[in-house]
Amino acid sequence: MRKAVSVLLAILLAVTGCAGPAERQDLAHVSYLTSFNTFGRDAYVYVAQEKGFFASRGIDVEITPGTGSVDVLKLVAAGRADFGVADFTATAITLAKERLPVTTIAAIHQKSLAAIVTLEGSGISKPADMVGRKIGDQPGSTNQVMFPVYAKAAGIDAGKVEFVPSAPPALPQLLAAGQVDGIGQFVVGTPLIEAAAKGRKAVVLPYGDLVPDLYGNALVVSKEFQGKAPDKVRSFTDALLEGLEYAITHPDEVGPILKKYQPTQDATVASAEVALMAPYVRPSGYSGRVGGMTEERVEKIIRTLVEARAIPDGVVLRPGDLATFG
Incomplete structure (x- = not known):
């Protein structure tokens, strides 16, 4: 009897020990670049991870600090990251010059930071x-x-x-x-x-x-990845935006979460940054969804950049060249 119980316990332990990794293997792995290091303003991705927003949608995210919009765009275009965050205006200027195969799919900020x-x-x-x-x-x-x-x-x-x-x-x-x-x-x-x-x-x-119509940061993805894994792109985007909305609604929670994942960051400073960021994510009078983008506004931004000669002469840029709407 004791031998039988021991064998049964060994089998149960083996099965239990394998359950966690098996479940993790079921999650779809994606890689993500923050816009600029791991300051509080980028902490919403860690909020989404900590609160289980990615896992609940079957996503496992590898988060890497970014080093600025242009680098993020080039790394995503080259397939070295699946998603990244880059300033929308910088994205428009860069794509006008280099035509990288990336697209924006959500506006993190409705106003430029x-x-x-x-x-x-x-x-x-x-x-x-x-x-x-x-x-x-x-x-x-x-x-x-x-x-x-x-x-x-x-x-x-x-x-x-x-x-x-x-x-x-x-x-x-x-x-x-x-x-x-x-x-x-x-x-x-x-x-x-x-x-x-x-x-x-x-x-x-x-x-x-001085230039009030500009979007701030935007979520970018390569056109190739978007084309081959649209469901994964939608799931990731929904989870990230849920993390963003939670962060600006609960800024006091953001600092400690960021510090858990990035111990060198100051939790108090990070929470203060997110509190300051809230009116840029959801400005006063804005009735759209968090992350929303419109074709009309993108067209207006393009006109502003053309008038400022930020887009090279002879380059024709259309809203669909910069963003995927809906």
């Missing part, structure tokens, strides 16, 4: 003050790619503002140390910058103040 950020006492309080000054930023970042559009709207010569190549994690410290006069940053990055500056107040020059 792009900005130039400096500190009080720097002598920069308006766009004209940037002429002749040094701005730190990652080459190919949203802020740098979009800057000519912002400069035209501000009435300044973009060529008279020097961009200094700088790694994303070092930007707040470079600004605080006075090694650059300003940095390319999202408007929600002020808590991180002020923490690095030890009490000095941030001065924010948002691109959206």
Whole structure:
């Protein structure tokens, strides 16, 4: 009898031990690039993972920090990541020049977060003050790619503002140390910058103040992956947007979740960033769904970029070249 019970227990343990991995194997694996490192503004993907929004749709996600819009677009186009997040305007400008086989499928932000950020006492309080000054930023970042559009709207010569190549994690410290006069940053990055500056107040020059119709970040996917796995694309998108909506509704939960997955991040700063991001995801008066995009608005953005000469002469860009609607 004791032998029989021992054998039965061994069989049960073997079966139980195999159940977890077998279930995990049933999940469809996808890879995802954040827009820019792992700051609080990108934490909604970790929220979706922690809350089980991906798993409930049969998705297992590998999350990798991105290094700016242009890099994200190229990696997704090359099949080195299935999904990524890139600024919509930077995406439009890049696709007009290179025609990468990617498409946007959801607007993370209904308003652009792009900005130039400096500190009080720097002598920069308006766009004209940037002429002749040094701005730190990652080459190919949203802020740098979009800057000519912002400069035209501000009435300044973009060529008279020097961009200094700088790694994303070092930007707040470079600004605080006075090694650059300003940095390319999202408007929600002020808590991180002020923490690095030890009490000095941030001065924010948002691109959206002068070019208000621009979308912010957007979810991108390669056209090949979208074509061969449309159900997987829809499931992933739905889960990510559920994570985004949960994050902006419960910002206090976001910081601790991010820190669980990225221990070097400051939970308080991350939660503050997400709270600041909420009105960009769902602006006042916006009645559409989280992540929504319209063909009419994309067409208007294209016209803005053409007028700013951000799209090369002779290049014809249509809304369907940039986004998949519905």
